[in-house]
Structure formats: C-alpha cells, structure tokens
Amino acid sequence: MYKFLEATVADHMTRSVRSVSREMTMRELEDLFERDDFNAYPVVEDGRAIGLVTKYDFLNCFAFHPTQMLPHYDDLMNRTIGDIMTPDFIYVHADTKLTRVLQLMVEHQTRSIPVLDGARKLAGIISREDVIKAVASFTKAKP
Template sequence: MYKFLEQIVADYMTRKPRTVGRDTTMRELGELFKTQDFNAYPAIDGEQVLGIVSKLDYLSCFVFSAARMSPRYPDLMQRTVADVMSSEFIYVAPDTRLTRVLELMVNYRLRSVPVLDADQRLAGIISREDVIHAVQDCT
C-alpha cells in the first residue's frame, strides 16, 4: 500500500477526455449522458475550461416548485450547458498525488476531477475508477 502514496494523477488519468461546449443544448447533453457512461463533462471554450456539467446539473433543469413554474419542454431542451454548469469547480494538476485526489473525492463526493496543466488548459480527467485501478495496482 505504500506504493500508492507515491502515485500521481498523470499515471492514471484519461488524457483526452470527452468535453462539451458552452452552447451544447440540454437535448444534446441528455443524449450524451444516455449513450456514454460519464457522470460529468468538462465544459470548454477553445482550450479554456469554463466549468463542469454533471448529470445532476442536467436533472436540475427538471426540478419544479411553486416558486419555479414549469417551462415548456422544448424550451428546457434549448437551454445550454452555460446555463446549468458549475463554473466553480475543483481541479488537480498532473503531478498531484493520488492520495490528495482520493481525499478530495471523498470529502466533496466527486465522481471525477478535471486535470489542468500549468497553463490552466485541460490535460485530462481522473475518475473514481482510475483511483480504484491505482489502489488495486499498488496492493
């Protein structure tokens, strides 16, 4: 298990993660969640990461209350990622130790964490499954 203490993000992250643009509609995002087994996508504009959009962000479009009346379904489906994404998000660097990633995932209940390089560009993403793989490799 001591070997795990030395492992870093770069050794286990997915280097070319799937992303969405800020103008991706909820209809398109719903299709991505339906056809691909991801819980969240980095939202990008060019090479800049603007935020993270998760399944929970998508589902939040459909929460209604007396204070928030239900818009028409076609109107909901035209909302964009920019409307629902989390623009404040936790990220790590490629040289971050996996012990720190694990701590962040457990403390903040994160399923995946974007990996940004020194220029704040998307270098990859690291998921719970990646960390599990690292733990199994090291035990």
C-alpha cells in the same frame, strides 16, 4: 501500499477526454449522457476549461422549486450548457497526489475530476475507476 502514497495523477489519469461547449443544448447533452454513460463533462472554450456539467446539473433543471414556474419541456431542452454548468468546479493537476484526489472524491462525492495544466487547459480526467485501479496495483501481493 506505501507506493500509493507517492503516486500522482499523471500516471493514472485518462488523457483522452470528451468535453462539451457552452453552446451545446440540453437535448444534445442528454444524448451524450446516454451514449457515453459519463457522469460529467468538462466545458471547454478556446482550449481552456471554463466549467463542468454533470447529470446533477441536468436533473436540477427539472426539479420543482416553489419560487419558480417550470418552463415547457422543449424550452428546457433548448437551454444551453452555459446556462446550467458549474463554473466553479474542483480540478487537480497532473502532479497532484492520488491521496489528495481520493480525499476530494470522498469529501465531494464526485465520480471524476478534470485534470488541468497551469493555463487551465484540459490535460485529462481522473475517475474513481482510475483511482481504484491504482490502489489495486499498489496493494496486490508480489511473489
């Protein structure tokens, strides 16, 4: 288990990441959520991560708020990701310790966290499954 304390994101993240653009519509996003069964997508513009869009962001558009009238379904589905994304999102770097990732995931109840380089370019993503596999690999009994 002590090796887990030193493990970093770089050795456990998923490097091939699906991202979306701010111009994509909610209708297109819904199709992606259904097809990929992901909980979130980084929003990328000119190679840099500018936000994160989650299933929660998507569903929040349909939530009733006493201070606003709900638009027609087709109007909602034609909104863009830029309208609903979260521009201030949690991210980590490849050299971040997995213990910190685990802490962030638990504190913020998130399923995945984008991994960015120093220029905010998307380098990968670290998911709960990645962390679970890492924990398992460090805690299995060795013969």
